Amino acid sequence: MTATALHSAVPTTADVTEAAVTIRPYVRRTPLLDAQVDGRRLLLKLEHLQRSGSFKLRGALNAMLTRPRVAHVVTASGGNHGLGVATAASILGLPATVFVPNTVPAGKARRIEATGARLVRHGATYAEAAAAATEAADRPGHCYLHAYDDPAVIAGQGTVAAEVVADVPEVDAIAVSVGGGGLAAGTALAIGPRATVAVEPYDCQCLADALTAGRPVDCQVNSAAASALGATRIGELPFAILQQRPADSVLVTDAELLAARDLLWEHFRIAAEPAAAVPFAAWLAGRVSGRLPCVVICGANTDWTPTHT
Known part of the structure:
Protein backbone atom coordinates (compact mmCIF):
# COMPACT_ATOMS: atom_id res chain seq x y z
CA MET A 1 0.00 0.00 0.00
CA THR A 2 1.38 3.40 -0.95
CA ALA A 3 1.88 6.30 1.42
CA THR A 4 -0.76 8.24 -0.53
CA ALA A 5 -3.30 5.45 -0.06
CA LEU A 6 -2.54 5.25 3.62
CA HIS A 7 -2.90 8.99 4.14
CA SER A 8 -6.25 9.07 2.35
CA ALA A 9 -7.84 6.88 5.03
CA VAL A 10 -8.24 8.86 8.25
CA PRO A 11 -9.23 6.38 10.98
CA THR A 12 -12.41 6.74 13.00
CA THR A 13 -13.74 5.78 16.41
CA ALA A 14 -15.29 2.70 14.79
CA ASP A 15 -11.83 1.67 13.60
CA VAL A 16 -10.58 1.74 17.20
CA THR A 17 -13.50 -0.46 18.25
CA GLU A 18 -12.73 -2.93 15.46
CA ALA A 19 -9.02 -2.89 16.32
CA ALA A 20 -9.78 -3.91 19.89
CA VAL A 21 -11.55 -7.02 18.63
CA THR A 22 -8.82 -7.78 16.08
CA ILE A 23 -5.89 -7.67 18.48
CA ARG A 24 -7.61 -9.06 21.59
CA PRO A 25 -6.24 -12.63 21.23
CA TYR A 26 -2.65 -11.36 21.17
CA VAL A 27 -2.37 -8.44 23.63
CA ARG A 28 -2.71 -8.00 27.35
CA ARG A 29 -5.51 -5.90 28.78
CA THR A 30 -3.19 -3.90 30.98
CA PRO A 31 -4.14 -2.95 34.56
CA LEU A 32 -5.50 0.40 35.68
CA LEU A 33 -4.20 1.59 39.04
CA ASP A 34 -6.34 3.96 41.12
CA ALA A 35 -3.66 5.94 42.93
CA GLN A 36 -2.97 8.98 45.07
CA VAL A 37 0.11 11.19 45.21
CA ASP A 38 0.24 13.90 47.87
CA GLY A 39 -3.50 13.54 48.39
CA ARG A 40 -4.33 13.97 44.69
CA ARG A 41 -6.15 11.15 42.94
CA LEU A 42 -5.27 9.87 39.48
CA LEU A 43 -5.49 6.72 37.43
CA LEU A 44 -2.37 5.09 36.03
CA LYS A 45 -2.79 2.93 32.93
CA LEU A 46 0.06 0.42 33.27
CA GLU A 47 0.69 -0.10 29.58
CA HIS A 48 4.39 -0.68 30.26
CA LEU A 49 3.24 -4.18 31.26
CA GLN A 50 2.13 -4.87 27.68
CA ARG A 51 3.87 -7.62 25.72
CA SER A 52 6.96 -6.07 24.12
CA GLY A 53 7.08 -3.53 26.96
CA SER A 54 4.99 -0.79 25.34
CA PHE A 55 1.72 0.11 23.64
CA LYS A 56 3.37 -0.14 20.21
CA LEU A 145 5.03 -0.29 8.41
CA HIS A 146 5.12 3.31 9.60
CA ALA A 147 5.47 3.97 13.30
CA TYR A 148 2.62 6.48 13.55
CA ASP A 149 1.48 7.84 10.17
CA ASP A 150 -0.73 4.84 9.40
CA PRO A 151 -4.49 4.53 10.03
CA ALA A 152 -4.37 0.93 11.27
CA VAL A 153 -1.51 1.73 13.64
CA ILE A 154 -3.35 4.76 15.05
CA ALA A 155 -6.53 2.72 15.54
CA GLY A 156 -4.56 0.04 17.36
CA GLN A 157 -2.94 2.58 19.68
CA GLY A 158 -6.36 3.97 20.48
CA THR A 159 -7.31 0.70 22.16
CA VAL A 160 -5.23 1.74 25.19
CA ALA A 161 -7.58 4.62 25.95
CA ALA A 162 -10.64 2.59 24.98
CA GLU A 163 -9.78 0.15 27.77
CA VAL A 164 -9.46 3.01 30.25
CA VAL A 165 -12.89 4.41 29.36
CA ALA A 166 -14.47 0.94 29.49
CA ASP A 167 -12.98 0.26 32.93
CA VAL A 168 -13.68 3.69 34.48
CA PRO A 169 -16.27 5.63 32.43
CA GLU A 170 -16.07 8.64 34.78
CA VAL A 171 -12.47 9.40 33.75
CA ASP A 172 -12.52 12.88 32.20
CA ALA A 173 -8.98 13.37 30.85
CA ILE A 174 -6.28 11.03 29.54
CA ALA A 175 -2.67 12.23 29.35
CA VAL A 176 -0.25 10.58 26.95
CA SER A 177 3.26 11.08 25.63
CA VAL A 178 3.71 12.41 22.10
CA GLY A 179 6.38 11.30 19.65
CA GLY A 180 4.97 11.12 16.14
CA GLY A 181 1.44 11.48 17.49
CA GLY A 182 -0.07 8.03 16.94
CA LEU A 183 -0.98 7.40 20.58
CA ALA A 184 -2.41 10.91 21.08
CA ALA A 185 -4.47 10.64 17.88
CA GLY A 186 -5.74 7.17 18.78
CA THR A 187 -6.63 8.42 22.26
CA ALA A 188 -8.59 11.35 20.83
CA LEU A 189 -10.55 8.94 18.63
CA ALA A 190 -11.31 6.56 21.51
CA ILE A 191 -12.48 8.77 24.36
CA GLY A 192 -15.37 10.82 23.03
CA PRO A 193 -15.90 14.15 24.82
CA ARG A 194 -13.13 13.61 27.35
CA ALA A 195 -9.93 15.64 27.16
CA THR A 196 -6.83 14.30 25.44
CA VAL A 197 -3.70 15.80 27.03
CA ALA A 198 -0.75 15.49 24.64
CA VAL A 199 2.52 15.91 26.52
CA GLU A 200 6.00 16.48 25.06
CA PRO A 201 9.44 17.47 26.35
CA TYR A 202 10.46 21.02 25.48
CA ASP A 203 13.23 19.74 23.23
CA CYS A 204 11.03 17.21 21.36
CA GLN A 205 7.91 19.28 20.70
CA CYS A 206 6.83 18.38 17.19
CA LEU A 207 3.10 18.63 17.99
CA ALA A 208 3.39 21.97 19.79
CA ASP A 209 5.45 23.38 16.91
CA ALA A 210 2.94 22.07 14.36
CA LEU A 211 0.02 23.61 16.22
CA THR A 212 1.84 26.95 16.25
CA ALA A 213 2.64 26.71 12.54
CA GLY A 214 -0.74 25.30 11.54
CA ARG A 215 0.92 22.34 9.81
CA PRO A 216 3.54 19.66 10.52
CA VAL A 217 7.02 21.18 10.59
CA ASP A 218 10.49 19.88 11.42
CA CYS A 219 11.48 20.34 15.03
CA GLN A 220 14.52 19.99 17.25
CA VAL A 221 15.12 16.59 18.87
CA ASN A 222 17.25 16.83 22.01
CA SER A 223 15.81 15.35 25.19
CA ALA A 224 16.37 12.58 27.69
CA ALA A 225 13.22 11.05 26.18
CA ALA A 226 14.38 11.35 22.56
CA SER A 227 14.98 7.63 22.03
CA ALA A 228 11.20 7.11 22.16
CA LEU A 229 9.85 10.60 21.38
CA GLY A 230 12.43 11.49 18.75
CA ALA A 231 10.20 12.09 15.72
CA THR A 232 11.34 15.28 14.04
CA ARG A 233 7.89 15.98 12.61
CA ILE A 234 4.35 15.10 13.73
CA GLY A 235 2.62 12.62 11.43
CA GLU A 236 0.23 13.98 8.81
CA LEU A 237 -2.60 11.67 9.91
CA PRO A 238 -2.17 12.27 13.66
CA PHE A 239 -2.06 16.02 13.06
CA ALA A 240 -5.25 15.89 10.98
CA ILE A 241 -7.02 13.94 13.73
CA LEU A 242 -5.78 16.27 16.48
CA GLN A 243 -7.08 19.26 14.54
CA GLN A 244 -10.52 17.64 14.25
CA ARG A 245 -10.47 16.52 17.90
CA PRO A 246 -8.26 19.11 19.61
CA ALA A 247 -5.92 17.99 22.38
CA ASP A 248 -4.41 20.02 25.18
CA SER A 249 -0.76 20.48 24.20
CA VAL A 250 1.49 20.48 27.26
CA LEU A 251 5.28 20.71 27.61
CA VAL A 252 7.61 19.48 30.37
CA THR A 253 11.32 19.90 31.02
CA ASP A 254 13.83 17.07 31.11
CA ALA A 255 14.34 17.72 34.81
CA GLU A 256 10.60 17.32 35.39
CA LEU A 257 10.27 14.11 33.38
CA LEU A 258 13.30 12.50 35.02
CA ALA A 259 12.01 13.43 38.48
CA ALA A 260 8.63 11.96 37.51
CA ARG A 261 10.30 8.74 36.36
CA ASP A 262 12.05 8.45 39.72
CA LEU A 263 8.83 9.16 41.61
CA LEU A 264 7.04 6.39 39.71
CA TRP A 265 9.68 4.02 41.05
CA GLU A 266 9.67 5.41 44.59
CA HIS A 267 5.88 5.45 45.01
CA PHE A 268 4.77 2.50 42.89
CA ARG A 269 7.88 0.51 41.91
CA ILE A 270 7.06 1.27 38.26
CA ALA A 271 10.24 1.09 36.18
CA ALA A 272 9.24 3.42 33.37
CA GLU A 273 11.47 4.74 30.62
CA PRO A 274 11.85 8.54 30.48
CA ALA A 275 9.32 8.96 27.65
CA ALA A 276 6.68 7.07 29.63
CA ALA A 277 7.05 9.44 32.58
CA VAL A 278 6.34 12.54 30.48
CA PRO A 279 2.55 12.71 31.09
CA PHE A 280 3.05 11.92 34.79
CA ALA A 281 5.47 14.85 34.95
CA ALA A 282 2.79 17.10 33.48
CA TRP A 283 0.27 15.87 36.04
CA LEU A 284 2.70 16.42 38.93
CA ALA A 285 3.25 19.98 37.70
CA GLY A 286 -0.48 20.69 37.66
CA ARG A 287 -0.73 20.89 33.85
CA VAL A 288 -3.29 18.10 33.45
CA SER A 289 -6.84 19.20 34.14
CA GLY A 290 -9.76 17.00 35.07
CA ARG A 291 -11.46 15.79 38.22
CA LEU A 292 -10.39 12.20 37.50
CA PRO A 293 -7.49 12.16 35.04
CA CYS A 294 -5.64 9.12 33.76
CA VAL A 295 -1.94 9.05 32.94
CA VAL A 296 -0.78 6.39 30.48
CA ILE A 297 2.56 4.82 31.44
CA CYS A 298 3.32 3.73 27.91
CA GLY A 299 6.67 1.93 28.01
CA ALA A 300 9.48 0.36 30.01
CA ASN A 301 12.05 -0.58 27.38
CA THR A 302 15.23 0.86 28.75
CA ASP A 303 18.01 -0.02 31.16
CA TRP A 304 18.17 2.72 33.75
CA THR A 305 19.03 3.76 37.26
CA PRO A 306 17.15 6.44 39.20
CA THR A 307 18.53 9.98 39.08
CA HIS A 308 18.56 10.06 42.89
CA THR A 309 19.57 7.14 45.08
Whole structure:
Protein backbone atom coordinates (compact mmCIF):
# COMPACT_ATOMS: atom_id res chain seq x y z
CA MET A 1 0.00 0.00 0.00
CA THR A 2 1.38 3.40 -0.95
CA ALA A 3 1.88 6.30 1.42
CA THR A 4 -0.76 8.24 -0.53
CA ALA A 5 -3.30 5.45 -0.06
CA LEU A 6 -2.54 5.25 3.62
CA HIS A 7 -2.90 8.99 4.14
CA SER A 8 -6.25 9.07 2.35
CA ALA A 9 -7.84 6.88 5.03
CA VAL A 10 -8.24 8.86 8.25
CA PRO A 11 -9.23 6.38 10.98
CA THR A 12 -12.41 6.74 13.00
CA THR A 13 -13.74 5.78 16.41
CA ALA A 14 -15.29 2.70 14.79
CA ASP A 15 -11.83 1.67 13.60
CA VAL A 16 -10.58 1.74 17.20
CA THR A 17 -13.50 -0.46 18.25
CA GLU A 18 -12.73 -2.93 15.46
CA ALA A 19 -9.02 -2.89 16.32
CA ALA A 20 -9.78 -3.91 19.89
CA VAL A 21 -11.55 -7.02 18.63
CA THR A 22 -8.82 -7.78 16.08
CA ILE A 23 -5.89 -7.67 18.48
CA ARG A 24 -7.61 -9.06 21.59
CA PRO A 25 -6.24 -12.63 21.23
CA TYR A 26 -2.65 -11.36 21.17
CA VAL A 27 -2.37 -8.44 23.63
CA ARG A 28 -2.71 -8.00 27.35
CA ARG A 29 -5.51 -5.90 28.78
CA THR A 30 -3.19 -3.90 30.98
CA PRO A 31 -4.14 -2.95 34.56
CA LEU A 32 -5.50 0.40 35.68
CA LEU A 33 -4.20 1.59 39.04
CA ASP A 34 -6.34 3.96 41.12
CA ALA A 35 -3.66 5.94 42.93
CA GLN A 36 -2.97 8.98 45.07
CA VAL A 37 0.11 11.19 45.21
CA ASP A 38 0.24 13.90 47.87
CA GLY A 39 -3.50 13.54 48.39
CA ARG A 40 -4.33 13.97 44.69
CA ARG A 41 -6.15 11.15 42.94
CA LEU A 42 -5.27 9.87 39.48
CA LEU A 43 -5.49 6.72 37.43
CA LEU A 44 -2.37 5.09 36.03
CA LYS A 45 -2.79 2.93 32.93
CA LEU A 46 0.06 0.42 33.27
CA GLU A 47 0.69 -0.10 29.58
CA HIS A 48 4.39 -0.68 30.26
CA LEU A 49 3.24 -4.18 31.26
CA GLN A 50 2.13 -4.87 27.68
CA ARG A 51 3.87 -7.62 25.72
CA SER A 52 6.96 -6.07 24.12
CA GLY A 53 7.08 -3.53 26.96
CA SER A 54 4.99 -0.79 25.34
CA PHE A 55 1.72 0.11 23.64
CA LYS A 56 3.37 -0.14 20.21
CA LEU A 57 2.47 -3.82 19.87
CA ARG A 58 -1.20 -2.88 19.53
CA GLY A 59 -0.80 -0.78 16.41
CA ALA A 60 1.69 -3.15 14.81
CA LEU A 61 -0.62 -6.13 15.26
CA ASN A 62 -3.66 -4.28 14.00
CA ALA A 63 -1.84 -3.21 10.85
CA MET A 64 -0.47 -6.70 10.15
CA LEU A 65 -3.76 -8.46 10.85
CA THR A 66 -5.96 -6.17 8.75
CA ARG A 67 -3.85 -6.11 5.57
CA PRO A 68 -2.96 -8.79 3.02
CA ARG A 69 -0.15 -10.97 4.32
CA VAL A 70 3.28 -10.08 3.02
CA ALA A 71 6.56 -11.99 2.90
CA HIS A 72 8.57 -9.51 4.98
CA VAL A 73 7.80 -6.53 7.22
CA VAL A 74 10.20 -3.57 7.35
CA THR A 75 10.03 -0.65 9.72
CA ALA A 76 12.02 2.15 11.31
CA SER A 77 11.92 3.05 14.96
CA GLY A 78 13.61 4.74 17.85
CA GLY A 79 13.12 1.41 19.61
CA ASN A 80 9.60 0.78 20.93
CA HIS A 81 7.76 0.60 17.60
CA GLY A 82 10.53 -1.61 16.26
CA LEU A 83 10.14 -3.93 19.21
CA GLY A 84 6.35 -3.90 18.75
CA VAL A 85 6.69 -4.79 15.05
CA ALA A 86 9.32 -7.43 15.75
CA THR A 87 7.16 -8.99 18.46
CA ALA A 88 4.04 -8.89 16.29
CA ALA A 89 5.95 -10.46 13.38
CA SER A 90 7.20 -13.21 15.67
CA ILE A 91 3.67 -13.91 16.93
CA LEU A 92 2.34 -14.08 13.37
CA GLY A 93 5.27 -16.04 11.92
CA LEU A 94 6.62 -13.26 9.68
CA PRO A 95 10.23 -12.21 9.13
CA ALA A 96 10.94 -8.58 10.02
CA THR A 97 13.73 -6.03 9.60
CA VAL A 98 13.92 -3.05 11.93
CA PHE A 99 16.00 0.02 11.11
CA VAL A 100 17.03 2.08 14.14
CA PRO A 101 19.25 5.17 14.55
CA ASN A 102 22.75 4.61 15.86
CA THR A 103 21.63 6.24 19.13
CA VAL A 104 19.16 3.45 19.94
CA PRO A 105 19.47 2.41 23.61
CA ALA A 106 21.26 -0.90 24.03
CA GLY A 107 18.33 -2.43 25.92
CA LYS A 108 15.90 -1.75 23.08
CA ALA A 109 18.30 -3.06 20.44
CA ARG A 110 18.91 -6.21 22.46
CA ARG A 111 15.19 -6.88 22.86
CA ILE A 112 14.48 -6.36 19.16
CA GLU A 113 17.17 -8.87 18.20
CA ALA A 114 15.87 -11.33 20.81
CA THR A 115 12.59 -11.62 18.87
CA GLY A 116 14.48 -12.97 15.86
CA ALA A 117 14.09 -9.80 13.80
CA ARG A 118 17.01 -8.37 11.83
CA LEU A 119 18.28 -5.12 13.35
CA VAL A 120 19.93 -2.50 11.14
CA ARG A 121 21.53 0.59 12.67
CA HIS A 122 21.48 3.57 10.32
CA GLY A 123 21.89 7.32 10.78
CA ALA A 124 21.76 9.63 13.75
CA THR A 125 17.98 10.23 13.82
CA TYR A 126 14.71 8.41 13.37
CA ALA A 127 14.18 10.28 10.09
CA GLU A 128 17.45 8.94 8.64
CA ALA A 129 16.63 5.40 9.73
CA ALA A 130 13.13 5.74 8.23
CA ALA A 131 14.52 6.86 4.87
CA ALA A 132 16.76 3.80 4.70
CA ALA A 133 13.95 1.48 5.79
CA THR A 134 11.57 2.86 3.16
CA GLU A 135 14.15 2.19 0.47
CA ALA A 136 14.78 -1.34 1.75
CA ALA A 137 11.05 -2.08 1.74
CA ASP A 138 10.71 -1.16 -1.94
CA ARG A 139 10.98 -4.71 -3.21
CA PRO A 140 8.48 -7.47 -4.04
CA GLY A 141 6.80 -9.09 -1.05
CA HIS A 142 8.05 -6.44 1.39
CA CYS A 143 5.89 -3.95 3.28
CA TYR A 144 6.94 -0.83 5.17
CA LEU A 145 5.03 -0.29 8.41
CA HIS A 146 5.12 3.31 9.60
CA ALA A 147 5.47 3.97 13.30
CA TYR A 148 2.62 6.48 13.55
CA ASP A 149 1.48 7.84 10.17
CA ASP A 150 -0.73 4.84 9.40
CA PRO A 151 -4.49 4.53 10.03
CA ALA A 152 -4.37 0.93 11.27
CA VAL A 153 -1.51 1.73 13.64
CA ILE A 154 -3.35 4.76 15.05
CA ALA A 155 -6.53 2.72 15.54
CA GLY A 156 -4.56 0.04 17.36
CA GLN A 157 -2.94 2.58 19.68
CA GLY A 158 -6.36 3.97 20.48
CA THR A 159 -7.31 0.70 22.16
CA VAL A 160 -5.23 1.74 25.19
CA ALA A 161 -7.58 4.62 25.95
CA ALA A 162 -10.64 2.59 24.98
CA GLU A 163 -9.78 0.15 27.77
CA VAL A 164 -9.46 3.01 30.25
CA VAL A 165 -12.89 4.41 29.36
CA ALA A 166 -14.47 0.94 29.49
CA ASP A 167 -12.98 0.26 32.93
CA VAL A 168 -13.68 3.69 34.48
CA PRO A 169 -16.27 5.63 32.43
CA GLU A 170 -16.07 8.64 34.78
CA VAL A 171 -12.47 9.40 33.75
CA ASP A 172 -12.52 12.88 32.20
CA ALA A 173 -8.98 13.37 30.85
CA ILE A 174 -6.28 11.03 29.54
CA ALA A 175 -2.67 12.23 29.35
CA VAL A 176 -0.25 10.58 26.95
CA SER A 177 3.26 11.08 25.63
CA VAL A 178 3.71 12.41 22.10
CA GLY A 179 6.38 11.30 19.65
CA GLY A 180 4.97 11.12 16.14
CA GLY A 181 1.44 11.48 17.49
CA GLY A 182 -0.07 8.03 16.94
CA LEU A 183 -0.98 7.40 20.58
CA ALA A 184 -2.41 10.91 21.08
CA ALA A 185 -4.47 10.64 17.88
CA GLY A 186 -5.74 7.17 18.78
CA THR A 187 -6.63 8.42 22.26
CA ALA A 188 -8.59 11.35 20.83
CA LEU A 189 -10.55 8.94 18.63
CA ALA A 190 -11.31 6.56 21.51
CA ILE A 191 -12.48 8.77 24.36
CA GLY A 192 -15.37 10.82 23.03
CA PRO A 193 -15.90 14.15 24.82
CA ARG A 194 -13.13 13.61 27.35
CA ALA A 195 -9.93 15.64 27.16
CA THR A 196 -6.83 14.30 25.44
CA VAL A 197 -3.70 15.80 27.03
CA ALA A 198 -0.75 15.49 24.64
CA VAL A 199 2.52 15.91 26.52
CA GLU A 200 6.00 16.48 25.06
CA PRO A 201 9.44 17.47 26.35
CA TYR A 202 10.46 21.02 25.48
CA ASP A 203 13.23 19.74 23.23
CA CYS A 204 11.03 17.21 21.36
CA GLN A 205 7.91 19.28 20.70
CA CYS A 206 6.83 18.38 17.19
CA LEU A 207 3.10 18.63 17.99
CA ALA A 208 3.39 21.97 19.79
CA ASP A 209 5.45 23.38 16.91
CA ALA A 210 2.94 22.07 14.36
CA LEU A 211 0.02 23.61 16.22
CA THR A 212 1.84 26.95 16.25
CA ALA A 213 2.64 26.71 12.54
CA GLY A 214 -0.74 25.30 11.54
CA ARG A 215 0.92 22.34 9.81
CA PRO A 216 3.54 19.66 10.52
CA VAL A 217 7.02 21.18 10.59
CA ASP A 218 10.49 19.88 11.42
CA CYS A 219 11.48 20.34 15.03
CA GLN A 220 14.52 19.99 17.25
CA VAL A 221 15.12 16.59 18.87
CA ASN A 222 17.25 16.83 22.01
CA SER A 223 15.81 15.35 25.19
CA ALA A 224 16.37 12.58 27.69
CA ALA A 225 13.22 11.05 26.18
CA ALA A 226 14.38 11.35 22.56
CA SER A 227 14.98 7.63 22.03
CA ALA A 228 11.20 7.11 22.16
CA LEU A 229 9.85 10.60 21.38
CA GLY A 230 12.43 11.49 18.75
CA ALA A 231 10.20 12.09 15.72
CA THR A 232 11.34 15.28 14.04
CA ARG A 233 7.89 15.98 12.61
CA ILE A 234 4.35 15.10 13.73
CA GLY A 235 2.62 12.62 11.43
CA GLU A 236 0.23 13.98 8.81
CA LEU A 237 -2.60 11.67 9.91
CA PRO A 238 -2.17 12.27 13.66
CA PHE A 239 -2.06 16.02 13.06
CA ALA A 240 -5.25 15.89 10.98
CA ILE A 241 -7.02 13.94 13.73
CA LEU A 242 -5.78 16.27 16.48
CA GLN A 243 -7.08 19.26 14.54
CA GLN A 244 -10.52 17.64 14.25
CA ARG A 245 -10.47 16.52 17.90
CA PRO A 246 -8.26 19.11 19.61
CA ALA A 247 -5.92 17.99 22.38
CA ASP A 248 -4.41 20.02 25.18
CA SER A 249 -0.76 20.48 24.20
CA VAL A 250 1.49 20.48 27.26
CA LEU A 251 5.28 20.71 27.61
CA VAL A 252 7.61 19.48 30.37
CA THR A 253 11.32 19.90 31.02
CA ASP A 254 13.83 17.07 31.11
CA ALA A 255 14.34 17.72 34.81
CA GLU A 256 10.60 17.32 35.39
CA LEU A 257 10.27 14.11 33.38
CA LEU A 258 13.30 12.50 35.02
CA ALA A 259 12.01 13.43 38.48
CA ALA A 260 8.63 11.96 37.51
CA ARG A 261 10.30 8.74 36.36
CA ASP A 262 12.05 8.45 39.72
CA LEU A 263 8.83 9.16 41.61
CA LEU A 264 7.04 6.39 39.71
CA TRP A 265 9.68 4.02 41.05
CA GLU A 266 9.67 5.41 44.59
CA HIS A 267 5.88 5.45 45.01
CA PHE A 268 4.77 2.50 42.89
CA ARG A 269 7.88 0.51 41.91
CA ILE A 270 7.06 1.27 38.26
CA ALA A 271 10.24 1.09 36.18
CA ALA A 272 9.24 3.42 33.37
CA GLU A 273 11.47 4.74 30.62
CA PRO A 274 11.85 8.54 30.48
CA ALA A 275 9.32 8.96 27.65
CA ALA A 276 6.68 7.07 29.63
CA ALA A 277 7.05 9.44 32.58
CA VAL A 278 6.34 12.54 30.48
CA PRO A 279 2.55 12.71 31.09
CA PHE A 280 3.05 11.92 34.79
CA ALA A 281 5.47 14.85 34.95
CA ALA A 282 2.79 17.10 33.48
CA TRP A 283 0.27 15.87 36.04
CA LEU A 284 2.70 16.42 38.93
CA ALA A 285 3.25 19.98 37.70
CA GLY A 286 -0.48 20.69 37.66
CA ARG A 287 -0.73 20.89 33.85
CA VAL A 288 -3.29 18.10 33.45
CA SER A 289 -6.84 19.20 34.14
CA GLY A 290 -9.76 17.00 35.07
CA ARG A 291 -11.46 15.79 38.22
CA LEU A 292 -10.39 12.20 37.50
CA PRO A 293 -7.49 12.16 35.04
CA CYS A 294 -5.64 9.12 33.76
CA VAL A 295 -1.94 9.05 32.94
CA VAL A 296 -0.78 6.39 30.48
CA ILE A 297 2.56 4.82 31.44
CA CYS A 298 3.32 3.73 27.91
CA GLY A 299 6.67 1.93 28.01
CA ALA A 300 9.48 0.36 30.01
CA ASN A 301 12.05 -0.58 27.38
CA THR A 302 15.23 0.86 28.75
CA ASP A 303 18.01 -0.02 31.16
CA TRP A 304 18.17 2.72 33.75
CA THR A 305 19.03 3.76 37.26
CA PRO A 306 17.15 6.44 39.20
CA THR A 307 18.53 9.98 39.08
CA HIS A 308 18.56 10.06 42.89
CA THR A 309 19.57 7.14 45.08
